[in-house]
Amino acid sequence: MNDPWSIDLFHITLRLLLSMLLGGLIGFEREQSSRAAGLRTHMLVCLGSTLIMLLSIYGFSDFTRLDHVQRDPARLAAQVISGIGFLGAGTILYTGKSITGLTTAASLWVVAAIGLAIGAGFYYASGLACLFALISLFGLHVVEKRYMAHKRTHSLRLEAADIPSLLGRVSHLLASRGCDIKKWSVEEIPGEQPDRMIQITLELRLTKKTSPAQTIEELLGIDGIRAVSMD
Template structure:
């Protein structure tokens, strides 16, 4: 008679090895993009999730034979879903007005789910989720770079001498490539030696605009002391 709690060492080895492969595939893409959590991190998360799922299913098989004991294989797995958040939070960075690492944190969460599915023997779902994750991380990233990312807003900070028509010159430099100024603020930061202006402006860059070239063009304006972009 088939015992659902019996340990099949071949399947256990297969699931652990498959977790290394599936987690490594997604981690390799993150490694190529130089993100905080790369190949080894994704492999370890996926492998650990699989091990927890296997432990839930087979680790307490001796107790399952007792009449007054009921086991819930999903109990440990649920802790992985809630507990993976601390690792994902470590990949999220907040610098100034920019937040990075959200996609990598999400990929870690998905890899944990793939590991759980693989540990439970849900091979088709684990492999399909891995494939769809790769499409989202790599293919859609290329689409975003080509059609969306170039049009995102960028914040510039410029320090310059208080000169007539300075704002008009800035608008001319930005407008020649199709960029548009969304917000603009001017603040006086004069010193004992010279009168300076601190100008903050938010720009929607055009598809063909290059931030480095835009910053360089602004630096060459008469009276400009410094230019930064984030």
């Protein structure tokens, strides 16, 4: 490979296979986490990025023999970086209380960058980036789950009769369980019912020692509360 504008079949095959392998490693972790973009998606993104990089560098080698022809091997690669954002956006969901899918969108972007690096022949950089990505996705996920899970916000919904001091009792119970109420709202439930029913929606943070099941059971024990759900 003395000519920088040409590549043999062996190295083409090597780069495409390596892109499948590294993209698959990151995709496997996302598949294990039951994310929208899993093993096959990450493999295809990495494979496609590698192919585009190969095309950008070596696909127009015949034109280098022509006079007054300037080549820019980064032109197609730049379009991959911007274009992958549309695919990543499809994995991001806004549920009304939180945003999910950002990590998967970022992993797709990283996989595309790894594919471009492989296509350009940066084997060490692409392999190291894959290793760091796996450490970030798997290793730091364990740390986050163990030490930072109590900081996540949960949504609690209560259906209850509109009786005096109900909100005070709910607030007192949650505070005694170590729950930090960030926001709440109350609205009337329409319909023909003997009692006036309301829905209370709370956003709260649970401590690591707080049991959601036990908290729901204690809330159901409060007079007037008919139904409780948490997510």
